[in-house]
Amino acid sequence: MASLLTKDKISHKIALDILELVAQSPDAKIGLPTGRTPEALYKYLVSLSREKKVDWTKAKFFGLDEYINAPNAKTFKFYLEKNFYQPLKIDRNSCFNPIDIEDYDAFIKAQGGLDLTILGIGQNGHIAFNEPPCVKHTWTHCIELAASTREANKNFFESLGKVPERAVTMGIETLLSSKKIILLAFGEKKHEILKDALDGKVRAENPASYLQLHKNLSVFTDFGYET
Numbered sequence: 402m403a404s405l406l407t408k409d410k411i412s413h414k415i416a417l418d419i420l421e422l423v424a425q426s427p428d429a430k431i432g433l434p435t436g437r438t439p440e441a442l443y444k445y446l447v448s449l450s451r452e453k454k455v456d457w458t459k460a461k462f463f464g465l466d467e468y469i470n471a472p473n474a475k476t477f478k479f480y481l482e483k484n485f486y487q488p489l490k491i492d493r494n495s496c497f498n499p500i501d502i503e504d505y506d507a508f509i510k511a512q513g514g515l516d517l518t519i520l521g522i523g524q525n526g527h528i529a530f531n532e533p534p535c536v537k538h539t540w541t542h543c544i545e546l547a548a549s550t551r552e553a554n555k556n557f558f559e560s561l562g563k564v565p566e567r568a569v570t571m572g573i574e575t576l577l578s579s580k581k582i583i584l585l586a587f588g589e590k591k592h593e594i595l596k597d598a599l600d601g602k603v604r605a606e607n608p609a610s611y612l613q614l615h616k617n618l619s620v621f622t623d624f625g626y627e628t
């Protein structure tokens with residue numbers, strides 16, 4: 402039986418893959434997730450970039466989603482600032498967020514489209530903040546957060562009541578338009594929904610199942626899911 406990679410080892414490997422992409426294509430456009438899943442990935446991106454003196458100056462970064470009406474310190478913009486942009490002194494003119502741009506999809510397209518998008522998965526199957534049920538034909542839009550998502554994210558806030566009720570998110574089509582997608586799922590809690598997303602029927606009740614339609618998807622888990 403193949404030995405399992407830990408979250409830490411996977412994060413290290415993906416960080417190296419991203420650095421390789423940027424070495425090959427310095428002007429890469431990258432969709433960036435937030436939350437618990439990519440924390441170690443950002444840690445390695447920062448340390449390895451410093452070690453290898455990576456030049457990020459031509460790359461562009463696109464946040465996947467954002468809360469509506471969250472205090473600044475709780476926004477995903479702030480998360481990316483703290484974990485990635487600020488430590489690497491990335492030019493903020495190269496960093497974009499769906500809440501600041503009127504037509505995010507047209508904007509992304511005008512930049513040449515996403516080369517790589519990193520995704521986590523919610524316990525209800527959401528990718529970015531595309532909550533179930535979710536039709537495939539969605540571009541960047543506002544959504545109401547699922548009760549289970551607000552519950553899952555309440556520890557980032559003072560209480561459940563302070564978790565925003567709405568957010569803006571790249572849509573399923575936005576995500577599928579990325580040339581490459583890397584899906585990360587860590588912890589047994591994600592096992593069942595991930596298995597359903599990859600082996601079950603493609604359907605609105607599990608938004609991550611739309612990833613089956615993508616031609617260049619890589620999935621990494623620390624719980625031994627085999628595709």
Ligand code: PGA
Pocket residue numbers: 435436437438439521522523524527528529
């Ligand atoms: P998490 O969230 O990384 O905090 O588990 C994943 C997601 O909701 O997409």
